[in-house]
Amino acid sequence: MARHSKLQKQILALYRQFLQAGRDKPGFIPRIRDEFRVNSRVKKTDVMYIEYLHRRAQRQLEQLRDANTKQLGSFSKPRPDS
Secondary structure, X not given: OOOOOHHHHHHHHHHHHHHHHHOOOOOHHHHHHHHHHHHOOXXXXXXXXXXXXXXXXXXXXXXXXXXXXXXXXXXXOOOOOO
16 A cells, blocks of 8 residues: 655545534535545645645634534636536
């Protein structure tokens, strides 16, 4: 089995922290899994973008841990009209 880099270990730990923090809030676990699944497609060589996502996720985790948080906002691109 391949060893994980330091950054990969940090991301995996962050994922576990998200799952633990979202356990008490309904509807958060599927959203967390989907977000990490989408971002798992980022190329391993795109380190700057991965670090950006890591910092962003840390800020979102702090928001999620706040007792007053009931939902997390997200930005999405508008779908082009077909």
